[in-house]
Amino acid sequence: MPRNTPQLLPPFSRPASRVAIRRASSYQSDLSALLYETLHVFDLPVRAKTVLLKANLVGLDPRCLTNTHPAVIGAAREAFLRLGAAEVLIGDGPSMDRDSQAVVESMRLREYAGPLSRTFVDLNVDDVERVVLKTHASRLKELYLPRTVRGVDFLVSMPKLKTHHWAGVTLSLKNMFGIVPGGCYGWPKNILHWAGIDNSILDLNAAARPDFAIVDGIIGMEGNGPIQGESRPCGVLILGDDPVAVDSTCARVMGLLPERIKHIARAATLLGHMEPDKISQLGESIESTRTPFALLKEFSVLREA
Amino acid sequence: MTAQSSSDSSQNALFIERVCAPYLTGAQNEDGGWGFQRGSQSRVEPTAWALLALLESASDDAADDATARGLQCLLKAQLTDGSWPAAAGQDQGCWVTSLACLALLSQGQFRESLARGICWLTDERPGEAGRWFRLLRRLRGVRHTVAQNDFYYGWSWTSGTASWVEPTALALIAMRNSPPELLPAQVQSRIQLAEAMLYDRMSPGGGWNCGNPLVYGVPGEPQVCQTAWALLALRDHSERPEVEKSLAWLEANWDRIESPGTLALACIALDVLGRNHADIRNSLCNFYEKNEIMWNVPAVSAAVLAMSGRHEWATRSNPRKKT
Numbered sequence: 001m002p003r004n005t006p007q008l009l010p011p012f013s014r015p016a017s018r019v020a021i022r023r024a025s026s027y028q029s030d031l032s033a034l035l036y037e038t039l040h041v042f043d044l045p046v047r048a049k050t051v052l053l054k055a056n057l058v059g060l061d062p063r064c065l066t067n068t069h070p071a072v073i074g075a076a077r078e079a080f081l082r083l084g085a086a087e088v089l090i091g092d093g094p095s096m097d098r099d100s101q102a103v104v105e106s107m108r109l110r111e112y113a114g115p116l117s118r119t120f121v122d123l124n125v126d127d128v129e130r131v132v133l134k135t136h137a138s139r140l141k142e143l144y145l146p147r148t149v150r151g152v153d154f155l156v157s158m159p160k161l162k163t164h165h166w167a168g169v170t171l172s173l174k175n176m177f178g179i180v181p182g183g184c185y186g187w188p189k190n191i192l193h194w195a196g197i198d199n200s201i202l203d204l205n206a207a208a209r210p211d212f213a214i215v216d217g218i219i220g221m222e223g224n225g226p227i228q229g230e231s232r233p234c235g236v237l238i239l240g241d242d243p244v245a246v247d248s249t250c251a252r253v254m255g256l257l258p259e260r261i262k263h264i265a266r267a268a269t270l271l272g273h274m275e276p277d278k279i280s281q282l283g284e285s286i287e288s289t290r291t292p293f294a295l296l297k298e299f300s301v302l303r304e305a
Numbered sequence: 306m307t308a309q310s311s312s313d314s315s316q317n318a319l320f321i322e323r324v325c326a327p328y329l330t331g332a333q334n335e336d337g338g339w340g341f342q343r344g345s346q347s348r349v350e351p352t353a354w355a356l357l358a359l360l361e362s363a364s365d366d367a368a369d370d371a372t373a374r375g376l377q378c379l380l381k382a383q384l385t386d387g388s389w390p391a392a393a394g395q396d397q398g399c400w401v402t403s404l405a406c407l408a409l410l411s412q413g414q415f416r417e418s419l420a421r422g423i424c425w426l427t428d429e430r431p432g433e434a435g436r437w438f439r440l441l442r443r444l445r446g447v448r449h450t451v452a453q454n455d456f457y458y459g460w461s462w463t464s465g466t467a468s469w470v471e472p473t474a475l476a477l478i479a480m481r482n483s484p485p486e487l488l489p490a491q492v493q494s495r496i497q498l499a500e501a502m503l504y505d506r507m508s509p510g511g512g513w514n515c516g517n518p519l520v521y522g523v524p525g526e527p528q529v530c531q532t533a534w535a536l537l538a539l540r541d542h543s544e545r546p547e548v549e550k551s552l553a554w555l556e557a558n559w560d561r562i563e564s565p566g567t568l569a570l571a572c573i574a575l576d577v578l579g580r581n582h583a584d585i586r587n588s589l590c591n592f593y594e595k596n597e598i599m600w601n602v603p604a605v606s607a608a609v610l611a612m613s614g615r616h617e618w619a620t621r622s623n624p625r626k627k628t
Contacts, residue, residue, distance in 0.1 A: 183348065186469065186471075190467055224523060
């Protein structure tokens with residue numbers, strides 16, 4: 001039974017979105033308490049529901065530099081359980097390494113999230129169902145998507161704060177590439193690149209729009225991301241009920257102009273808010289947490305003046 | 306294929322018989338196919354893997370029956386153009402066609418299906434082989450983002466997209482192991498281009514990742530899985546320094562592997578290329594004891610193929626002319 005996907009609405013008919021920026025100096029902080037306290041404010045409809053934390057697990061990551069840090073994933077799982085969720089699953093379909101078990105073992109996920117046999121869903125090899133795409137921004141007409149993603153009650157996109165050498169940044173919207181199953185489309189999910197990365201991001205998020213986003217910005221990645229960039233300590237978790245608003249806020253924290261990031265600007269026409277006056281900011285201010293990220297010269301146009 | 310001691314061989318046979326074979330027969334679906342996990346949708350990839358494993362190790366009536374039902378399911382999934390789709394309902398074939406062909410190779414009675422699969426593979430060209438792509442590339446000039454020669458191409462994951470290491474290696478193995486009389490005339494030129502593509506995509510220090518050796522001038526890390534597949538595809542080139550270098554990389558890195566599926570593939574590749582590491586098989590058994598719950602059908606099947614030590618599915622025949 002497909003979940004009730006949030007409606008696609010143009011920005012003028014959407015209520016304001018809420019985004020919180022919380023400081024977290026390290027992965028050793030009490031992230032569970034921090035997330036619980038913040039999520040509580042959002043009053044999310046997760047009681048007795050199944051939640052899927054869609055992490056960003058790109059590939060093997062023994063130094064925890066490229067993937068969403070397991071401490072953040074484990075803390076989010078704990079926080080949603082404390083909020084009354086019946087089940088909190090963790091899932092992704094790594095794009096660069098087809099052996100998802102090797103990926104989660106390399107980053108020691110079980111040490112933070114407990115036994116994974118009933119919790120972790122390898123979205124690359126999950127059962128699939130045909131989904132006709134609604135938006136036709138790219139030339140893709142349909143995709144086979146994981147049943148777990150379609151079936152959960154509450155979908156949370158959990159990326160790491162990173163630059164990306166094709167898309168400019170990879171945040172909660174781009175993170176949804178991971179739901180496209182490698183078992184159908186390969187490693188990497190090259191069909192999305194050929195269909196146009198920016199437009200595919202819009203199509204994919206329209207087909208499976210996250211209900212919430214939690215961005216691991218404690219240590220991000222700058223330069224030649226999403227794999228070969230440099231670590232960039234930023235000391236924040238950024239979370240909110242609108243992936244476009246969350247990504248726009250992340251971009252501003254990174255010293256970038258979201259309106260110049262194609263996929264964010266396009267998503268703002270249908271999936272959420274990009275303009276600051278339609279985003280209700282909680283916690284820290286953007287100014288107080290701004291940490292300019294280094295960019296490849298191809299993307300210097302994204303930088304704020 | 307490998308120099309296993311008799312006590313190692315009997316231990317491996319026991320592991321297959323007591324652990325792997327029951328898992329595979331128990332995971333078979335009503336329709337004869339296998340899903341990635343027990344109880345999940347039948348798909349071509351896990352079905353082909355399970356068949357390869359059972360065909361190489363089948364030792365009882367239950368396994369024979371499972372194999373027969375699995376082969377029928379695989380044949381039923383073949384599309385009219387000779388290819389196989391990744392999931393039921395898809396009307397376009399893709400990279401799993403190579404795996405399906407490998408599973409049919411040992412069964413003489415399915416030559417017609419096999420021939421149609423190989424024909425489709427021979428005709429299937431990746432996106433960068435298209436005229437428009439080449440014209441656009443010429444007009445735009447050379448791209449500096451990734452360092453690769455797009456004039457060499459192999460096979461893509463899905464139709465109309467770019468060549469990558471793993472689907473290219475799988476297609477090469479399927480073609481090389483097919484009976485020569487089933488291969489279309491133009492197959493040799495495809496094989497040569499694909500082999501050239503694999504060498505072009507090798508990481509600077511040996512080994513392969515999915516197919517990006519350098520991005521913005523930064524070398525990509527090789528990965529065990531793709532390196533194992535590429536080495537299996539290039540096994541007749543053991544004299545080439547690239548193969549030697551990549552084998553050395555794999556030998557130096559297999560003990561860092563933390564999952565059974567990849568470890569089994571590494572074991573197969575090292576075996577087939579004549580590098581005997583008896584301790585790999587012990588590590589594989591240990592993985593099972595530590596963490597059996599995360600095993601899935603392809604991983605268990607790969608473990609069977611590694612443990613059997615025969616590797617006929619990967620080394621059956623060689624119609625390829627040396628280039």
